Amino acid sequence: xxxxxxxxxxxxxxxxxxxxxxxxxxxxxxxxxxxxxxxxxxxxxxxxxxxxxxxxxxxxxxxxxxxxxxxxxxxxxxxxxxxxxxxxxxxxxxxxxxxxxxxxxxxxxxxxxxxxxxxxxxxxxxxxxxxxxxxxxxxxxxxxxxxxxxxxxxxxxxxxxxxxxxxxxxxxxxxxxxxxxxxxxxxxxxxxxxxxxxxxxxxxxxxxxxxxxxxxxxxxxxxxxxxxxxxxxxxxxxxxxxxxxxxxxxxxxxxxxxxxxxxxxxxxxxxxxxxx
Ligand SMILES: Nc1ncnc2c1ncn2[C@@H]1O[C@H](COP(=O)(O)OP(=O)(O)O)[C@@H](O)[C@H]1O
Ligand SMILES: [Mg+2]
Numbered sequence: 001x002x003x004x005x006x007x008x009x010x011x012x013x014x015x016x017x018x019x020x021x022x023x024x025x026x027x028x029x030x031x032x033x034x035x036x037x038x039x040x041x042x043x044x045x046x047x048x049x050x051x052x053x054x055x056x057x058x059x060x061x062x063x064x065x066x067x068x069x070x071x072x073x074x075x076x077x078x079x080x081x082x083x084x085x086x087x088x089x090x091x092x093x094x095x096x097x098x099x100x101x102x103x104x105x106x107x108x109x110x111x112x113x114x115x116x117x118x119x120x121x122x123x124x125x126x127x128x129x130x131x132x133x134x135x136x137x138x139x140x141x142x143x144x145x146x147x148x149x150x151x152x153x154x155x156x157x158x159x160x161x162x163x164x165x166x167x168x169x170x171x172x173x174x175x176x177x178x179x180x181x182x183x184x185x186x187x188x189x190x191x192x193x194x195x196x197x198x199x200x201x202x203x204x205x206x207x208x209x210x211x212x213x214x215x216x217x218x219x220x221x222x223x224x225x226x227x228x229x230x231x232x233x234x235x236x237x238x239x240x241x242x243x244x245x246x247x248x249x250x251x252x253x254x255x256x257x258x259x260x261x262x263x264x265x266x267x268x269x270x271x272x273x274x275x276x
Pocket of ligand 1 (some may be wrong): 023024025026027028029030031127153161166188189190191193
């Protein structure tokens, strides 16, 4: 989006869109929003289920209006969250209405994507937890032809997520975030956020209890706030209730999808060289 002139010079059309896929709670929605603020483009956000739940016939019109507005405000980004509910595999029939509303909305979406003018930069980002049920027509070249896997975070990423969640919170210097990152293998970004929020809640509760012990039910303003801190015990208590929201079985499904995708698109060959 920042370098349309390069695409022109090289003689290709800029990509139209990408699909972010991966387990729930890994930050797909977050990433799309971050991209929007980084690029400074106009940002249009729609939610698949929301579009689909509108009255019959309205969904197509909403999509049409959406793309029209995005073109008018170009350069812009259209973010379609939970796009699987708009574009489920037609043969899969997961909507149970073959030839029905689901099909018409998907067709409208394909029409809009194909019809986008090359001069106006409108970029579509789709996000889904269910890449397996997305209609392959949506993933063809010129549409959402770049698939980007957003996996659950590794240890380094988990540490960053802990730090990012707690960046505004007074955390005791005895709290070892590295150890927390080590112990939370298999946790998603959302799971880690939950751990932090619960620890914060325990710290707040402790302050309130101290306050009550000091003053009875009368809450003195500001008092105690200065020394409020999230301590080791708060994290330990929070970890007791922590849980992984993604099962190993599901994780394997995503990995095997990512692998089969790579296979179907070819691994390429490093053997190829021009004769010198
Ligand atoms: N990589 C991450 N970094 C920081 N926070 C994250 C990350 N992934 C998830 N979260 C937290 O979990 C919440 C849910 O993430 P979300 O983007 O809605 O996940 P998804 O769209 O993949 O299901 C976010 O609002 C954020 O608080
Ligand atoms: Mg999401």
